[in-house]
Amino acid sequence: MTRYYILFENYDQGLALHDLLDSAGVANRIAPAPAAARGRLCCGMSLLVTPDDIEAAKEVISKNNAVYHSIVPMEDQLKARRDRYC
Amino acid sequence: MIYLDNAATTMRKPDCVVKAVTEALTTLGNASRGAHEGALSSNRVIYRARKSLAAFFGCQKPSQMIFTNNSTEALNIAISGTIDAGQHVITTCLEHNSVLRPLYRLRDERGVKLDFVHADRKGCVDYADFERLIRPETRAIVCTHASNLTGNMLDLAIIGQIAKDHGLLFIVDASQTAGAFPINMQEAGISILCFTGHKSMMGPQGTGGLCINGDISVRPFKVGGTGVQSFLTTQPEEYPTRLEAGTLNGHGIAGLAAALGFLNETGIDRIHAHEAALAKQFYEAVRDIPGVKVYGDFEAEERCPIVTLNIGDLDSAIAADELFCSYDIAVRAGAHCAPLMHRALGTEEQGAVRFSFGYFNTTEECDAAVEAVAAIAGTAI
Numbered sequence: 446m447t448r449y450y451i452l453f454e455n456y457d458q459g460l461a462l463h464d465l466l467d468s469a470g471v472a473n474r475i476a477p478a479p480a481a482a483r484g485r486l487c488c489g490m491s492l493l494v495t496p497d498d499i500e501a502a503k504e505v506i507s508k509n510n511a512v513y514h515s516i517v518p519m520e521d522q523l524k525a526r527r528d529r530y531c
Numbered sequence: 532m533i534y535l536d537n538a539a540t541t542m543r544k545p546d547c548v549v550k551a552v553t554e555a556l557t558t559l560g561n562a563s564r565g566a567h568e569g570a571l572s573s574n575r576v577i578y579r580a581r582k583s584l585a586a587f588f589g590c591q592k593p594s595q596m597i598f599t600n601n602s603t604e605a606l607n608i609a610i611s612g613t614i615d616a617g618q619h620v621i622t623t624c625l626e627h628n629s630v631l632r633p634l635y636r637l638r639d640e641r642g643v644k645l646d647f648v649h650a651d652r653k654g655c656v657d658y659a660d661f662e663r664l665i666r667p668e669t670r671a672i673v674c675t676h677a678s679n680l681t682g683n684m685l686d687l688a689i690i691g692q693i694a695k696d697h698g699l700l701f702i703v704d705a706s707q708t709a710g711a712f713p714i715n716m717q718e719a720g721i722s723i724l725c726f727t728g729h730k731s732m733m734g735p736q737g738t739g740g741l742c743i744n745g746d747i748s749v750r751p752f753k754v755g756g757t758g759v760q761s762f763l764t765t766q767p768e769e770y771p772t773r774l775e776a777g778t779l780n781g782h783g784i785a786g787l788a789a790a791l792g793f794l795n796e797t798g799i800d801r802i803h804a805h806e807a808a809l810a811k812q813f814y815e816a817v818r819d820i821p822g823v824k825v826y827g828d829f830e831a832e833e834r835c836p837i838v839t840l841n842i843g844d845l846d847s848a849i850a851a852d853e854l855f856c857s858y859d860i861a862v863r864a865g866a867h868c869a870p871l872m873h874r875a876l877g878t879e880e881q882g883a884v885r886f887s888f889g890y891f892n893t894t895e896e897c898d899a900a901v902e903a904v905a906a907i908a909g910t911a912i
Contacts, residue, residue, distance in 0.1 A: 477848035477864050480882035489865075522849050523910050 446521050449499045451492040452478055452514040459490045462511045466492065471501045482517040533860045533896045537806075537889030538679055538707060538837050540729045540736060544790065551789035552735055555782040562781055563758035563772075573781040580788035581771070587791060588724055589715035590742035597774045598740045598784060602706040603629040604752075605725035605741035608774055609702050610634060610673060612749035613723070616641040618670035623648040623656060624871040625678040625685070630704050631871070634673065644668070650875040653828045654681040661693050671700035671722075676714070677707040680869045680885065681827030681876070682810070682837030684708070691720025700747070706730060707835050710794055711803050716744050723747065731802075733794065733890070734787035737780050749774060802890045806836035809888040809897045814838045816901040822908045826876050826883060836888040842904065845911040847882035854884070858903040862886050 451473075453459040459475070466473045471494070478491040494502045499516070506513060534542050555576065560569025562577050577598070585593040599605040610633040614620060622634060624647050637643035648660040661672060672694050677684040687703060694701035700722040705714055709724075710731035716724050721744060728738030743749060754766040755776035767773060794802065818825050822843040828834070842850050851864035865882045866873055873879050886900060 476852045479846045479848045480865060480880060481846050522845050523853055523907070 447496055447518050448521055449494045449496065449502075450476070450479060450482055450517045450519060451494065451502065452482065452517060453489060453491070453512075454514055456490050458512045458514075459492060462506065462513060463492055465505050465509050465511055466494075466502055469501070469505045471505055472498050473502065479517075479519060482519055533858075533892075533899055535886045535888060535892065535896070535900060536861050536863050537892070538682075538730065538835070538885060538887030539863055541731065541733050541889050541891075543889070543891045544733055544735070544786070545793040547789045547793055548734060548786045552782055552786040555785035559781045559785065561758075561778055564778075565758075576785045576788065577779060577781060580784050580791070583788060583791050584740065585742060587795075588709075588726070588742050589717045590724070590744065591717070592743075592770070594770045595743040596740060597743065597771050598738070598779050600737050600780065601729075601739040602704060602725050602727040605727075605739055606630055606673075606702075606704055607633045608749060608752040609723040609725055609741055609743075610637065611752055612774075613700055613702070613747065614641075614643055614670050616643065617668065619644040619646070619666050619668045620670060621646050621648065621661060621664045621672045621674075623674045623685070624650045624875050625654065625656070625675050625681075625683065626673075626869070626871065627675065627679050627704065627706065628868040628870070629706070630673055630675065647871065648674075650872065652876060654678055654683045654826065654872060654876060655828050656685065658686070658689050658693075661690055662697075665693075665697050665699070669697070669699055671702055673702040673704075675704040675706070676712075677835045678827075678869065678872055679707050679837075680839055680867045680872045680883065682707075682835035682839070682887075683828050683831065684712075684833050684835065687714070687719035687721065694722070695720045707837075710790075710799060711806070711835065712833070713799065716742060723749070728783070728787040728790070732787065732790050734790035735783040738783040738787040741774075743770065751776065753777070797890075803836075805890055806888045806892075807834075809892055809894065810834075810836035810838055810886075812894060813886060813888070813897050813901060816898075817904050820905050820908050822911065823904060826878070837885060838887075839883045839885045840904070841878065841881055841883055842908050843911045844881065845907070847878075847884045850884045850907060850911075853907055854900075854903055858899065858906075860900055860903055 476493040478489040559573040562573035585596040646664040709726035728734035729736040847864040854860040
């Protein structure tokens, strides 16, 4: 399954969008930013969003002029054991 | 939650630390600001803590035990306050960004030249490299006592002797070792020792310091209110005021003093023995799991209780996410603010998953972590 990681320059940007997505009822979860996706954004946080929710997330970003770095799709590297969004 | 991120901070603190901070929050005034009981109560706490910490690290003059908010601040003060334009500094590839970035800044702003002692694929250095890199304009050796990524330690006595033989400053980042190993500045030939209070010292975040040996003059990194000599237009010259502009974190320092009492009472050897046993138990159990690659030198006599690994080609962040979401185990993934060490290990792209053990961890928690790693190794695609 493809998962979308929204990447940020810092934690404050990420937590701000997390609040906006939560307020809008868009499922998302804070996760470590994948090493493979983040390039220079080492040690950062990301927001993990499913393919079903990514367009809604983009709408929230656009509507609120939310700051983020990039959105990166990645295939899951683990056999599906769980996908918990909160 | 099974907390195995003690190299980032010891999240669980001794009860006496919690009690000391709580009490301080309602009893301490502002140290050095007035002579009423509130201000003096804070002065007394800080004065005693300063003396105790100086004794703990073998700093001969308690007035040269300077309080800071963390190691990074201490290192910035030490590095920017002693190294001038055009001078040369030797450091290592084991360093955290708290050493690297202040040095890079001096390189960019003051033309300071840097040389690095390299590490091999196990994260080990060749001590002869320190001597080989010395030039006529070399001012200092700045290095960590232990890698926050691999847990490998450097022998301070060897490096201190080299620094002494060549008349160099020896500035040490003891972020990972202060409180975990005995450190005596005199025996190790350390000029300036930088430490944090919230890791193995088991104190609150926002505490730390630097101990300055002998008559080394360190330029102030910040200037401002001191509560004394108010009509001076410049920062007072005397230590510790010289380097402690602004209100100190008295509440945190009260907690740090209590933490030091806990370390002394419990015995840092006993604390380290427990942590080392957990790390060894974990290492010996995970090293043979198919697909698991462990980094660092585990044949060394002394090392920090850190085991860093990767599981196959699994992204370290995804492994850490899985450990937390499915097993409630907190570890640190990614680059750990140690870019050169990752480059030396060949883990720049994948990052690595760091398990770090603390005094309050148990063998049962260690077993659970082993089982989780084994299970994830079985599910990694």
